[in-house]
Amino acid sequence: MTQLLRELIRLDTVNPPGNETRVAEHLRAYLTANGVSCELYARVPERANLVARIPGRGDGPRLVLLSHTDTVLADPADWQVDPWSGELRDDHVWGRGALDMKGQVAASAVAIASLAREGFEPAGDLIFAATADEEVGAGFGLSWLCSEHPDAVRAEYCVNEGAGDRVEIGGVPLYLCATAEKATSPFVLDVHGRAGHAAMPGIADNALVRAAGLIERLAAYRPEPRLIPEVAALVATITGGTVPPAGELLAFARRLDARAFEYLEPLVGLTLTPTMASASKKRNVVPGLCEVGVDCRLLPGQPRGEAESAVRDALGDGDWDLRWEEGQGGTRSPIDSRLWDAVTSFVAEIELAARPAPTCLAGFTDSHWLREAFGTVAYGFFPMRTMDPDLAVRLIHSADERAHVDDLELGVRWLRHAALAIGGAPGG
Ligand SMILES: [Zn+2]
Numbered sequence: 001m002t003q004l005l006r007e008l009i010r011l012d013t014v015n016p017p018g019n020e021t022r023v024a025e026h027l028r029a030y031l032t033a034n035g036v037s038c039e040l041y042a043r044v045p046e047r048a049n050l051v052a053r054i055p056g057r058g059d060g061p062r063l064v065l066l067s068h069t070d071t072v073l074a075d076p077a078d079w080q081v082d083p084w085s086g087e088l089r090d091d092h093v094w095g096r097g098a099l100d101m102k103g104q105v106a107a108s109a110v111a112i113a114s115l116a117r118e119g120f121e122p123a124g125d126l127i128f129a130a131t132a133d134e135e136v137g138a139g140f141g142l143s144w145l146c147s148e149h150p151d152a153v154r155a156e157y158c159v160n161e162g163a164g165d166r167v168e169i170g171g172v173p174l175y176l177c178a179t180a181e182k183a184t185s186p187f188v189l190d191v192h193g194r195a196g197h198a199a200m201p202g203i204a205d206n207a208l209v210r211a212a213g214l215i216e217r218l219a220a221y222r223p224e225p226r227l228i229p230e231v232a233a234l235v236a237t238i239t240g241g242t243v244p245p246a247g248e249l250l251a252f253a254r255r256l257d258a259r260a261f262e263y264l265e266p267l268v269g270l271t272l273t274p275t276m277a278s279a280s281k282k283r284n285v286v287p288g289l290c291e292v293g294v295d296c297r298l299l300p301g302q303p304r305g306e307a308e309s310a311v312r313d314a315l316g317d318g319d320w321d322l323r324w325e326e327g328q329g330g331t332r333s334p335i336d337s338r339l340w341d342a343v344t345s346f347v348a349e350i351e352l353a354a355r356p357a358p359t360c361l362a363g364f365t366d367s368h369w370l371r372e373a374f375g376t377v378a379y380g381f382f383p384m385r386t387m388d389p390d391l392a393v394r395l396i397h398s399a400d401e402r403a404h405v406d407d408l409e410l411g412v413r414w415l416r417h418a419a420l421a422i423g424g425a426p427g428g
Pocket of ligand 1: 068101134
């Protein structure tokens with residue numbers, strides 16, 4: 001397991017440009033040697049997706065172990081080790097992608113390979129999909145597979161990234177499982193003024209200065225709190241049953257602890273976060289237009305129109321326009337499912353006092369492609385209990401990313417457990 005992850009980290013798949021074919025070919029060699037049949041699917045030769053499977057005995061439920069093989073970039077100057085060394089130090093595998101998410105890629109490969117060696121015959125196909133281009137999403141990865149090769153990845157159940165870490169909230173040990181995700185729904189705010197010479201600012205109307213006030217209003221926006229089912233179930237798991245009304249949820253979270261508040265705040269409604277601004281290209285020209293890029297996130301299923309009303313209420317009348325850009329995500333899977341039962345039995349097996357808790361991700365993953373294309377029950381769950389979850393969150397997409405070898409082994413154990421739970425019962 002450790003060895004395979006170290007090899008995958010040494011294959012640079014920073015996206016862009018990706019070059020995920022390196023990893024796909026390396027995995028194919030490993031899987032083929034273990035008796036698992038594989039297929040590479042590539043829209044362009046250097047960006048292949050790998051799909052491997054143990055065919056099912058019949059038409060039982062199919063499970064796909066999903067992961068992505070690309071990573072974000074890394075600046076070696078910020079790291080204690082070479083980010084593409086795969087160095088093993090202090091019981092951790094170090095390198096870009098160790099947590100996000102070559103660790104889970106390697107664990108999935110080891111899980112399906114070990115099951116194949118044991119002669120496992122699942123009721124429905126057990127599939128391992130290691131896909132390209134998750135970090136940018138330019139149409140080379142799972143979205144492309146779902147539209148061009150749907151039979152390769154169609155499945156009733158999916159285990160993907162997104163959660164799984166052991167956290168203590170209000171003194172209760174929880175393993176979080178992401179059953180839903182917020183949507184991204186970005187827009188540009190065009191703020192209009194009148195251009196002029198910066199030496200005589202009085203005769204111009206500075207769009208940048210106008211934008212400043214609007215940016216502050218966007219940042220100050222807070223939604224009317226709403227209680228989505230995933231958050232209700234999470235809170236009920238913490239309290240042992242009682243759930244405060246939506247309006248009291250954040251006060252309740254604050255009383256629990258600072259982490260609970262930080263975690264729940266983005267899950268009670270839509271958020272508006274201004275992140276980009278551009279105005280004049282020359283210092284001596286007063287800008288007639290300022291473009292403000294806003295990262296807007298909606299609750300699963302929440303229509304964009306609600307965000308538009310929120311923005312109009314927050315900004316009031318003025319000389320500005322909204323331009324919506326393409327959004328993504330915002331899907332959910334039912335909490336009550338056979339895969340949920342597998343999560344529950346696994347958590348009981350590894351820590352009797354801990355409880356599994358569903359949650360909604362503030363961000364989004366590739367799970368939404370499968371949910372939208374096939375109605376797949378997709379969960380983000382890769383358990384982690386040795387590394388401090390607060391540390392892990394800070395290492396993802398950052399310097400000194402690393403994964404503890406015990407967590408990687410725990411991940412293999414979970415993926416095998418899930419495969420046996422979904423595919424093990426005769427007749428499915
Ligand atoms: Zn990822």
